Amino acid sequence: MGISVKLEMFEGPLDLLLHLIDKNKIDIYDIPIVEITAQYMEYVNAMDHQDLDVISEFLVMAATLLDIKSRMLLPPDEDEEGEEIDPREELVERLLEYKMYKAMAQELKDRLTDAGQHLYKPPTVPPEVAKYEEPVDLNRLLDGLTLRKLEDIFRQVMQRREDKIDPIRSSFGNIRKDPVRLSDKLLHVIDYAQKSPRFSFRSLLEQSREKPEVVVTFLAVLELIKIGKLSVAQEKIFADILLEWNPDNTIELRKEDLEQYD
Numbered sequence: 001m002g003i004s005v006k007l008e009m010f011e012g013p014l015d016l017l018l019h020l021i022d023k024n025k026i027d028i029y030d031i032p033i034v035e036i037t038a039q040y041m042e043y044v045n046a047m048d049h050q051d052l053d054v055i056s057e058f059l060v061m062a063a064t065l066l067d068i069k070s071r072m073l074l075p076p077d078e079d080e081e082g083e084e085i086d087p088r089e090e091l092v093e094r095l096l097e098y099k100m101y102k103a104m105a106q107e108l109k110d111r112l113t114d115a116g117q118h119l120y121k122p123p124t125v126p127p128e129v130a131k132y133e134e135p136v137d138l139n140r141l142l143d144g145l146t147l148r149k150l151e152d153i154f155r156q157v158m159q160r161r162e163d164k165i166d167p168i169r170s171s172f173g174n175i176r177k178d179p180v181r182l183s184d185k186l187l188h189v190i191d192y193a194q195k196s197p198r199f200s201f202r203s204l205l206e207q208s209r210e211k212p213e214v215v216v217t218f219l220a221v222l223e224l225i226k227i228g229k230l231s232v233a234q235e236k237i238f239a240d241i242l243l244e245w246n247p248d249n250t251i252e253l254r255k256e257d258l259e260q261y262d
Contacts, residue, residue: 013061014098016043021095028095031088033072037065064091141234145241147222149234150201153241154218157205161214180213185220193230193245201232201241227251 020039021028044058071087079085192204201221208214221243224230228249233242 013058014095015102016040016058017061017095018099018102028099029092031092033065033069033088037062037069040065136235138233141236145232145234150218150222150232150241153202154205154214157202158211158214161211180216182216182219182223185213185216186223189217189220189224190229193224193243197245197247199243201243204243 017036017040020026020036020043021031024035024039026032026036041062044055044062047055047058068087068091076084076086189204193199204221205214205217208217221230225232225243229246229251231244231246233244234240235242
C-alpha cells in the first residue's frame with residue numbers, strides 16, 4: 001500500500017489546480033489555461049525537489065497543462081458531429097471528479113468527528129414502566145368502522161378459501177349437507193360469544209367449512225350487531241375486527257323467536 005505524502009498544503013496536482021481555480025475565482029468549465037499554467041509552474045518551481053515520487057506527479061500535470069496550452073493555439077479539432085473539441089474537457093472532468101471525492105471525504109471526516117462526541121448508556125427504565133400500555137380508547141378505535149370494512153374481511157376470508165381449492169379434486173362429486181339455517185347459526189354464535197365474550201370475527205368465519213355456512217355466519221353476526229347483542233372494536237387500522245358480547249343488552253332471543261329469520 002502506497003504512503004500518502006502531503007506536500008505543503010496540497011495533496012497532489014489536482015488539489016493544487018483546485019486551489020488556483022478557487023483563489024482566482026475562475027469558472028471550472030472555462031479555465032484560462034495560460035494563466036493557470038503560469039501560476040502552477042510557480043508553485044512547482046518553489047517545491048522541494050528531493051522527493052522525486054511526489055514531484056513527478058506535479059511534473060506530469062505540468063506537462064499536461066503545457067500540452068493543453070499548445071493544442072489551444074492550434075486550429076480546434078472536430079468530433080464526428082462537426083462540433084469543436086475543447087482540449088480542456090478531460091481536465092475539467094478530472095477536476096470535478098476529484099472535487100466530488102474530496103467533498104465526500106470531508107463529509108465522512110466530519111461525521112467521524114461528530115460520532116466521537118456522542119455518548120450512550122443502556123436503558124434504565126424499570127420493568128413495570130416498560131410494560132405499561134396506554135388504555136385503549138374504544139370510541140377512537142370504533143371511529144370510522146363501517147360495514148364496508150367487515151365486508152372487506154369477509155372477502156379476504158373467501159379469497160383465502162378459494163386459494164386453497166384443489167383444481168382437480170374440486171371437480172369431484174360432493175355429498176352436500178342440508179342448507180344452514182340462520183336461526184341455528186344465530187344460536188351457535190350466541191353460544192360461542194357467551195363462552196368467549198371477546199373474540200376475532202375472522203376466527204369465527206374460519207370455523208365455517210363451506211361457502212353457504214360462511215355467508216349465514218356473516219349474516220348472523222350482522223343481525224346480532226344490529227340488535228346490540230354484539231359490539232365491534234378494532235385496535236388499529238387493518239387489524240382484526242374484534243366482537244364482544246354485550247351482557248347488558250336485555251333483548252331475549254328464544255329459539256321460537258329466531259325461527260322468524262329462516
